[in-house]
Amino acid sequence: MAMADIVPTSERTPLRIALFSGNYNYVRDGANQALNRLVGYLLSQGCDVRVYAPKVENPAFEATGELVGVPALPIPGRSEYRVPMALSPRVRRDLGRFAPHVVHVSSPDVVAHRAVSWARSRNIPVLASVHTRFETYPQYYGMGFLEAPLLAGLKRFYNRCDALVAPSDSMVTLLKEQGMNENVSLWTRGVDREIFSPVARDMAWRRSLGIADDEQVIGFLGRLVMEKGLDVFSAACAELDKRGVKHRVLVIGEGPARGWFTERLSNAVFVGHQMGKDLGRAVASMDMLFNPSVTETFGNVTLEAMACALPVVAAVATGSQSLVADGVSGKLVEPGDIDGFADALSAYCTDPALASTHGAAGEARASEYGWDEVNSAVLSAYCQLLAPQG
Structure with a gap:
């Protein structure tokens, strides 16, 4: 079915999508990079897209598409993030003029709730x-008692939507089991093979950081925030030190927990935030990726490391389970199992041939993830929502 055939207008017209995001480009993370890629794809397919999200003076990167600012306030204690506060009269007028065929919400914040109400009142x-996985965050900040009410709130929000898309089969299953919605489909993630590739490995760059050629490098890639499992990462590396397993740690990323992380990783090299070819070089110059986080629904960093032919040690969690084949392209360990993570890392540190074999399997798996094919699933989901119901 052609896109124009299902748009409910008297004339053949571009599909109009209003996208609401709590963070579209002011802080770089995997979620907003996926959204920007999606918007770029939709525009290339002839759709009209208008993005409603907080704006800042100096965003992390230029937004793809037209961005309309919504009122927002900094989050206490995490001022780099903004809380969208209201669907203001100005934004409502803009939304009315745009007259979207579909409303797409990407975070369960106040503005998204209001956008859902706005759409439902108009049969959009x-x-x-x-x-x-927002419900996993409280445990990292000593507020585990909030998990149950947070889950209940998410359930109310997602059941007010007509359909959900999630980035991994394991996350699709979990959302259905949690009763978030019955209509959940897959919108996975892609990887840029021009950036993430084994050929980007640069031993001279490693040497410039003081890393010897024969040292096994355990890499961390992501925002330096506690919910990324920094406590588990540092504890597993400390266990390797205790066992006398030689290794170096390479940390790619920035964030408010950098000081905490630095104190606990005595032999780590911190290279900060990297972009584009520099990021590809940094990832490919690791010997393995260690991703202990359980908060991701997909794990972009895991896929990027696999595309660079690195074995991955990851927690058994949504996302990682759909990417890493345990014992084939990496090792999956129960969340928080410090000895288990240390065992898996030690195996790769002491057996480079095993690391190479598992890395090659990961690269083969990563070759299946092209961005256009991935993003076409979202366009198909829009079309299914607009198709006449028989």
Whole structure:
């Protein structure tokens, strides 16, 4: 079915999508990079897209498409992030003029709730994309008692939407089991093979950081925030030190927990935030990726490391389970199992041939993830919501 054939207008016209995001480009992360790629794809397919999200003076990167600012306030204690506060009269007027065929919400914040209400009152279908497991966050900040009410709130929000898309089969299954919505489909993630490739490995760059050629490098890639499992990462590396397993740690990323992380990783090299070819070089110059996080719904960093032919040690969690084949392209360990993570890392540190074999399997798996094919699933989901129901 052609896109124009299902748009409910008297004339053949571009599909109009209103996308709501709590963070579209002011701080770089995997979720907003996926959204920007999606918008770029939709525009290339002839759609009209208008993005509603907080704006800042100096965003992390230029937004793809037209961005309309919504009122927002900094999050206490995490001021780099903004909380969208209201669907203001100005934004409502803009939304009315745009007259979207579909509303897409990507974070369960106040503005997204209001956008869902706005759409439902006008019989406009709503698609929600799920990018992170918000219910897992409280445990990292000593507030585990909030998990149950947070789950209940998420359930109310997602059941007000007509359909959900999630980035991994394991996350699709979990959302259905949690009762978030019955209509959940897959919107996975892609990887840029021009950036993430084994050929980007640069031993001279490693040497410039003081890393010897024969040292096994355990890599961390991501925002330096506690919910990424920094405590588990540092504890597993400390266990390797205790066992006398030689290794170096390479940390790619920035964030408010950098000081905490630095104190606990005595032999680590911190290279900060990297972009484009520099990021590809840094990832390919690791010998393995260690991703202990359980908050991701997909794990972009895991796929990027696999594309660079690195074995991955990851927690048994949504996302990683759909990417890493345990004992084939990496090792999956129960969340928080410090000895288990140390065992898996030690195996790769002491057996480079095993690391190479598992890395090659990961690269083969990563070759299946092309961005256009991935993003076409979201366009198909929009079309299904607009198709006449028989």
